[in-house]
Amino acid sequence: MSGACGGTIAEIRSLVSSGQASAVEICRAHLQRARDVEPRVKAFRALLEESALSQAETIDRDRREGRPLGPLAGVPIAVKDVLCTRGVPTTCGSLILRNFVPVYDATCVARLRQAGAVIVGKTNMDEFAMGSSTENSAYEKTCNPWALDRVPGGSSGGSAAAVAAGEVPASLGSDTGGSIRQPAAFCGIPGMKPTYGRVSRYGLVAFASSLDQVGPLGLTVEDVARVLQVIAGHDPLDSTSAPLPVPDYLAALGKGARGLRIGVPKEYFRSGLDPEVETAVQSGLKIAERLGARLEEISLPHTEYAIPTYYIIATAEASSNLARYDGVRYGHRAHDVHQMGPLYVRTRTEGFGSEVKRRVMLGTYVLSAGYYDAYYLKGQKVRTLIRQDFERAFEKLDAIVTPTSPTPAFRFGEKVDDPLAMYLSDIFTVTLNLAGLPGMSIPCGLTRDHLPVGMQIIGRRFDEEMVLRLGAALEGEIKFGARRPSLDGTS
Amino acid sequence: MAIAKQEVRHIAKLANLDFSEEEIGRFTQQFNSILEYVARLDALDTSAIEPTSHVDSGSHALRDDVLVPSISREEALANAPESERGHFKVPKVIG
Numbered sequence: 001m002s003g004a005c006g007g008t009i010a011e012i013r014s015l016v017s018s019g020q021a022s023a024v025e026i027c028r029a030h031l032q033r034a035r036d037v038e039p040r041v042k043a044f045r046a047l048l049e050e051s052a053l054s055q056a057e058t059i060d061r062d063r064r065e066g067r068p069l070g071p072l073a074g075v076p077i078a079v080k081d082v083l084c085t086r087g088v089p090t091t092c093g094s095l096i097l098r099n100f101v102p103v104y105d106a107t108c109v110a111r112l113r114q115a116g117a118v119i120v121g122k123t124n125m126d127e128f129a130m131g132s133s134t135e136n137s138a139y140e141k142t143c144n145p146w147a148l149d150r151v152p153g154g155s156s157g158g159s160a161a162a163v164a165a166g167e168v169p170a171s172l173g174s175d176t177g178g179s180i181r182q183p184a185a186f187c188g189i190p191g192m193k194p195t196y197g198r199v200s201r202y203g204l205v206a207f208a209s210s211l212d213q214v215g216p217l218g219l220t221v222e223d224v225a226r227v228l229q230v231i232a233g234h235d236p237l238d239s240t241s242a243p244l245p246v247p248d249y250l251a252a253l254g255k256g257a258r259g260l261r262i263g264v265p266k267e268y269f270r271s272g273l274d275p276e277v278e279t280a281v282q283s284g285l286k287i288a289e290r291l292g293a294r295l296e297e298i299s300l301p302h303t304e305y306a307i308p309t310y311y312i313i314a315t316a317e318a319s320s321n322l323a324r325y326d327g328v329r330y331g332h333r334a335h336d337v338h339q340m341g342p343l344y345v346r347t348r349t350e351g352f353g354s355e356v357k358r359r360v361m362l363g364t365y366v367l368s369a370g371y372y373d374a375y376y377l378k379g380q381k382v383r384t385l386i387r388q389d390f391e392r393a394f395e396k397l398d399a400i401v402t403p404t405s406p407t408p409a410f411r412f413g414e415k416v417d418d419p420l421a422m423y424l425s426d427i428f429t430v431t432l433n434l435a436g437l438p439g440m441s442i443p444c445g446l447t448r449d450h451l452p453v454g455m456q457i458i459g460r461r462f463d464e465e466m467v468l469r470l471g472a473a474l475e476g477e478i479k480f481g482a483r484r485p486s487l488d489g490t491s
Numbered sequence: 492m493a494i495a496k497q498e499v500r501h502i503a504k505l506a507n508l509d510f511s512e513e514e515i516g517r518f519t520q521q522f523n524s525i526l527e528y529v530a531r532l533d534a535l536d537t538s539a540i541e542p543t544s545h546v547d548s549g550s551h552a553l554r555d556d557v558l559v560p561s562i563s564r565e566e567a568l569a570n571a572p573e574s575e576r577g578h579f580k581v582p583k584v585i586g
Contacts, residue, residue: 197548436546
C-alpha cells in the first residue's frame, strides 16, 4: 500500500470507507514511513505501533460488519506529548514526568478516538511547552524536515515535523504563545490555534491556563478543518470551554475570498522582519487581493507591548501551575530525602530543565509581594489594551493577516543562550493568545535557502470559519502543498 | 528596577528550587535583561484600565451538585512515587 502515505485525511478516509485499503494497511504504511525518517527527523517521543494497529483493526472490523465509520476512520494522527493519553506515557518533554502514565484521555484525544482516528504516537516538544524551537525537550532534538540543521519551531515542533515529513497527515499541538502556528510556519504546513474556549483543555497539561489552547496541524487547510470539527465543542470537564454550537467547518472552505475585508497591521511589518519573509507574505496578500478581497492598512498600536505582557502573564500562571510538581502524587521524586521541604526542592531541581526553571522563577518574582502591582496587574491591564486593539479593528474587518514569525527556521543553538531573543520569535503570535482570538498559519512561500514562510490569518473570536475560508482560498492559489521537503537537505 | 543576586536567591526559595552560585549569577543577569525589556510597559498609563485575567468564553462554570463516576483509588495512586494502604506516602512533616 503505497498510495496512503502522504495522502490527506479526505484521501485516506475515502480509501478506508470504500475498502480500497484497510485501516491496518494505512497504519502500517505510516508506521513504516515513520521508521524510515525518524532517525533523521526525531519528531516522535514514542511510536505506539501495537495500540495503533489494534485501533486500526477495530476500524476494519467495523467496516466489514457494516457499522458506521467516524469522520476520521483509519486516519493516522500524532498527538503532542502534552496531552494525556490513557495508559501511554505523557512526558511533556520533561524529566519530571518521565514515568507518568495518565489514567484518562484528554477530551480531544477521546474525541479523536471516537471519530475513528488511529493515534500513532506522541510527539516531541519543548519541556512543558516552554520554548520556540523544541530544543528545550529533555529527551531529543527534533529536526526541521526542510533543513535538518535547523529547528522545527516550537513548542509543538514534533507535531509539525511529523506532518511535514509525511509521517502523519495531521497532528494535535498546543499553543500558548504561538506553539502551533510558529512550528507550522517553520515546517511549511497549516496549523491553527482555535479561539480560547473552542477546544476543551481537559487533559492538556497546564502551562498558562488563560492562554493555552489545543489545535490541529495538517497537510492542508481541509485537514485542519476536519480535525477541528472533531475536537471542537463544549466539554463539561473544562469550565472555560464555550457552550457554543460547532459550525460545519468544511462548508466554510469553498466560499472564496471575494468581498472579504482584510486588515494588514502596520506594526507587524516593521524592522526586525526578515525581508524574505516580508516578500512572501506580501505576495500572499496580493493573491488575496486578486481573489477579490479588499486590503486595508490598520494599526494595532499596543503590539510592541505584547511580548513583555505575555512573559509576565505566562510565567506567572506557569509558576502557579507547575507548583503541583512536588514529587508527592505523580512524577519524579528525589531519592533519599527524608524531610518534606527538601524533598520538594530536590525533586523540582532535578526534574525541571533550565528554561522551565527560568520561567517559574520569573513568574514567582512577578507575583511576589511588592511586585504584584508593578508587573502582574500591569500586565493584565495592558492585556486589556491589546484585546481592545483587536476588538476595534474587527468592527469593520473580516480577518487580519500578518507574518507568523519574523524569520524562517533558525539553526540549532542559535538562540538557546539568549532567552530574550528566543522570546522575540513569538512576537506576532502571542497577541492572539492574549486576546483569545483564533489564528492559523499557512505556508506562503520559500526563501532562497528553501525554507518555508508562514502567513498568519486572524479571525474574530469563535470565527474559525472565516480563518479556514480565507486560508483555503489562499492555499488554492499559493499551491504550496505540492512542495514537500526532501529530508536530506541542510542549509 | 535592577534585581540583585540576593533577591534571586529569595525567589528560588519561594519557588522551591535550588541553584548553584554560578546559576544564580547567570539568572541574575538574564533576569535583569528580561526585566529591562518588560519595563517598557511603564510607558503606558493604565490607571483607568480594567485588568483582563482571562478572555471570557461565555462558559457556565457551575453545574448541579450531583455525584458522577470518578477514577478509582487505585488509579489515583497509580502514579504515586510511594503509597501505602491507599494513601500517598511522604516523609514525616512534623518532627
